[in-house]
Amino acid sequence: MDNSLEMNDLPNEVKNLDSIELLKLPTQKSLSILKKFNNLNDFFNINTNFKNEYLKLIKNRIEDAFVKKYNNANYEIHSILYQLYNLQISDPLSEEAINQHQPFFYEIRNLIEEHWLNSLHLDYVLMVKDSDKSISELIMELCEREKISEHTLFSFLATEANERQLFAFFKSDYELNIRFFDVLIFTLLNSPNITRMEMIKNLWDESGRGNYKETHVNMFEDLVNNFNVTNKNNIVPHDSWQKLAGYNLFMLASLNRKNYYTLLGIMAATEAIDPQSYIKVQEACKRNNMTEWLYRYYSEHSELDIEHAKGWLNYVIEPIAKESDIKNDILFGTFSRLKTCKDYYDSLYQYLQSIK
Ligand SMILES: [Fe+2]
Ligand SMILES: [Fe+2]
Numbered sequence: 476m477d478n479s480l481e482m483n484d485l486p487n488e489v490k491n492l493d494s495i496e497l498l499k500l501p502t503q504k505s506l507s508i509l510k511k512f513n514n515l516n517d518f519f520n521i522n523t524n525f526k527n528e529y530l531k532l533i534k535n536r537i538e539d540a541f542v543k544k545y546n547n548a549n550y551e552i553h554s555i556l557y558q559l560y561n562l563q564i565s566d567p568l569s570e571e572a573i574n575q576h577q578p579f580f581y582e583i584r585n586l587i588e589e590h591w592l593n594s595l596h597l598d599y600v601l602m603v604k605d606s607d608k609s610i611s612e613l614i615m616e617l618c619e620r621e622k623i624s625e626h627t628l629f630s631f632l633a634t635e636a637n638e639r640q641l642f643a644f645f646k647s648d649y650e651l652n653i654r655f656f657d658v659l660i661f662t663l664l665n666s667p668n669i670t671r672m673e674m675i676k677n678l679w680d681e682s683g684r685g686n687y688k689e690t691h692v693n694m695f696e697d698l699v700n701n702f703n704v705t706n707k708n709n710i711v712p713h714d715s716w717q718k719l720a721g722y723n724l725f726m727l728a729s730l731n732r733k734n735y736y737t738l739l740g741i742m743a744a745t746e747a748i749d750p751q752s753y754i755k756v757q758e759a760c761k762r763n764n765m766t767e768w769l770y771r772y773y774s775e776h777s778e779l780d781i782e783h784a785k786g787w788l789n790y791v792i793e794p795i796a797k798e799s800d801i802k803n804d805i806l807f808g809t810f811s812r813l814k815t816c817k818d819y820y821d822s823l824y825q826y827l828q829s830i831k
Contacts, residue, residue, distance in 0.1 A: 494522040502532050503554035506583075510562060511570040515577055526579055533583060541594040546716060552587055553719035559584045560726035564657060588727055599810045610796045611788040614743050614809045621813045624751030628824040633758040640827045641759055642704040645695075647713035647823055651722050652695050652772070656681050661729035662738060667798070673790035677783055694772035702769055710830060717815070717822035724815045728808060736801040739792055740808020746784035748816070753777035 497505045512518055519526055533555070539548030559580055565572045574580065606613060632644060659681060663674050683689035728738035753773045760770035767774065796802055 494518075494525045498525070498528050498532065501551055502529070502536055503551050503558065505529070506555050506558055510558060510574050510577075510580070513570065513573055515574055515579075519579065530583070530586075533586065537587060537590045541590050549716035550719070552591075553716045553723055555583065556587050556591075556723045556727070557719045560723060560730060563726075563730055588731070591727070595811050595814065596807070598814065599807050610792055610802050610805060613802070613806055614740065614788065614792070615747065617806065617809050617813060618744055618747045621748075621817065623748045623813065623816060623820070624755065626752075626817065626820045626824070628820045628827070629752050629755035631824060631827065633755040633762070636759055636763075636827065638702075638704050638763045639707070639710060640830045641763055642699075642702055642707055643710050643713065643827055643830045644756075644759075644823065645699050645702065646710070647718060647826070649695065649699060651725065653692055654722070654725065656690075656692060658725050658729050658738075658742075662742060667795055669794045670791040673786045676786065680779060680783070691772065691775075694775065698769055698772055702765065713823060713826045715819075715822040715826065717818040721815045721819035724811055734804075734808075736795070736804035737808035737811070739787070739795070740805035740810075741812040742808075743784060743787040743792060743805075744809040744812040744816075746780045746787055748813070750777045750780045750784075753780075 497508065500508075509515065509518075533552075536548045536551050539545045540552040562571055562575055562580065565575065608616070632641065636644070656678075659674065659678050663671065663678070666674060679685075681691050683691070683693065687693065725738075725741060728734040728741055754777050756773045757770060757777065760773065792805055796805070
């Protein structure tokens with residue numbers, strides 16, 4: 476059996492790699508190479524053992540991540556998921572776009588998602604008891620119990636963080652804040668009719684209510700592009716598995732129809748917890764002499780998201796929960812968002828301590 480790759484159509488950096496060498500790389504690195512092959516099926520046909528060997532490696536890493544809780548395995552696994560999710564929204568002109576529906580990639584994704592969801596469910600089952608309370612009450616109870624806005628990260632930002640640390644915080648938050656518009660679109664797809672008005676209202680707010688300069692994406696771009704910080708390009712980016720997991724949770728629930736109600740629970744939790752935390756971010760901005768225009772993303776959300784949270788609860792989640800028995804999926808979404816968000820803030824706080 477010829478184990479070498481066909482040299483045509485391969486990215487330059489991998490022309491000297493064969494399938495054996497690909498298997499020696501960390502699994503997330505080999506995936507970043509594989510997803511750019513434009514003759515991936517040929518590669519699998521030539522290297523008949525590759526898929527099995529690669530899956531074996533991934534299964535080991537899954538166990539290391541979700542059973543043994545090793546940080547480096549969690550990083551590897553979440554980095555794979557992150558790449559596979561972004562493949563679904565890739566730049567149409569990118570090399571990876573042609574592999575969007577590669578069955579082997581779906582096999583990997585399903586495997587990881589199954590184990591990740593199982594491990595989240597284990598914690599969730601231990602935590603939530605049956606209750607007669609309304610779904611809104613249960614969601615708010617969960618959010619209040621977790622007290623995310625009282626996380627050390629936010630008191631540190633409000634009272635101590637210097638401008639480099641503040642900038643590093645914005646950069647770390649960047650990707651999910653920019654992706655939020657797309658996540659909202661996923662909530663809209665084939666949504667129950669009664670909920671659409673509220674979702675469209677959210678999307679309209681997200682789009683600057685018709686003023687393209689004030690879309691939330693532009694607000695955040697303005698913040699990172701115009702905040703003048705000495706040597707801001709030298710700041711090492713935040714790159715932890717907790718950061719990837721925070722992003723991945725939104726994508727998992729957006730890209731899988733069976734997790735649609737989980738997505739609604741994630742959205743409600745996000746809108747409910749952000750305003751209180753964002754007030755502390757605003758304090759940090761004022762203390763670092765930033766102009767109000769620069770940090771308007773946070774001032775806008777600390778007010779608007781109070782309305783959005785009520786909207787998700789009263790006009791989306793409650794009406795749906797009256798029609799179908801989906802309370803548990805929604806609450807699981809809220810729980811998972813709070814958990815991954817807290818993990819992310821723990822890791823972000825640690826990371827900010829390393830920025831001087
Ligand atoms: Fe927004
Ligand atoms: Fe919002």
